[in-house]
Amino acid sequence: NAGVTQTPKFQVLKTGQSMTLQCAQDMNHNSMYWYRQDPGMGLRLIYYSASEGTTDKGEVPNGYNVSRLNKREFSLRLESAAPSQTSVYFCASRVGAGYTFGSGTRLTVV
Amino acid sequence: GIQVEQSPPDLILQEGANSTLRCNFSDSVNNLQWFHQNPWGQLINLFYIPSGTKQNGRLSATTVATERYSLLYISSSQTTDSGVYFCAVAMEYGNKLVFGAGTILRVKS
Numbered sequence: 001n002a003g004v005t006q007t008p009k010f011q012v013l014k015t016g017q018s019m020t021l022q023c024a025q026d027m028n029h030n031s032m033y034w035y036r037q038d039p040g041m042g043l044r045l046i047y048y049s050a051s052e053g054t055t056d057k058g059e060v061p062n063g064y065n066v067s068r069l070n071k072r073e074f075s076l077r078l079e080s081a082a083p084s085q086t087s088v089y090f091c092a093s094r095v096g097a098g099y100t101f102g103s104g105t106r107l108t109v110v
Numbered sequence: 111g112i113q114v115e116q117s118p119p120d121l122i123l124q125e126g127a128n129s130t131l132r133c134n135f136s137d138s139v140n141n142l143q144w145f146h147q148n149p150w151g152q153l154i155n156l157f158y159i160p161s162g163t164k165q166n167g168r169l170s171a172t173t174v175a176t177e178r179y180s181l182l183y184i185s186s187s188q189t190t191d192s193g194v195y196f197c198a199v200a201m202e203y204g205n206k207l208v209f210g211a212g213t214i215l216r217v218k219s
Contacts, residue, residue: 035209042114042196042209058206059111090153097141097158099207104151 002026006091006102013081013109021076021105023091031094032074034058034066036087037104043090049074081109112137114210116197122216123187131182131213133197141200142173143207144182148193156182156195187217 007022030051035043045058047066065077086109091102113136144156157171173180198207
């Protein structure tokens, strides 16, 4: 099925561990985004990529890095996880005004 | 940065009732969208509506850009309408949507 695929769906990390959240879309969209969702705060933009080879910071980039590996894939890396990074992470892609979101990754840092 | 406020924060409806959700924003925008997040967490785009009125079935939306607010109307609500409704805006078309905190809707049968 066409859409945005995120892996993993769930993850528990210990403080200080690193991990990469994967995102891939098969709709040939240029723009891709990483958001985090915390209770009562809606979604906040971490990083985005307007096209292959470009990335830019969003509202809450500290503690994260991203890679736009190719047009399909946009990964989010936590180098040293902290409890404050416990959240649900959403990847999205866009063409025109239409956003398509992945199903999310629920990350818990203990 | 631009601020987005949604009201009410919580809403409980009996099946069949109508409701209006409001979104206020602090600056001129070129992009305004409404999303529905179902109880399983999936986000679905409902409307792209930087100005004017649109309708899709039982849902409709109106944005009055000059007064910096948007309204989402849900008529004859169903239990499947439950979830969180987000308003999101951007000052430039397409990029960097800023989300409101959402309205949690519970429709009871």
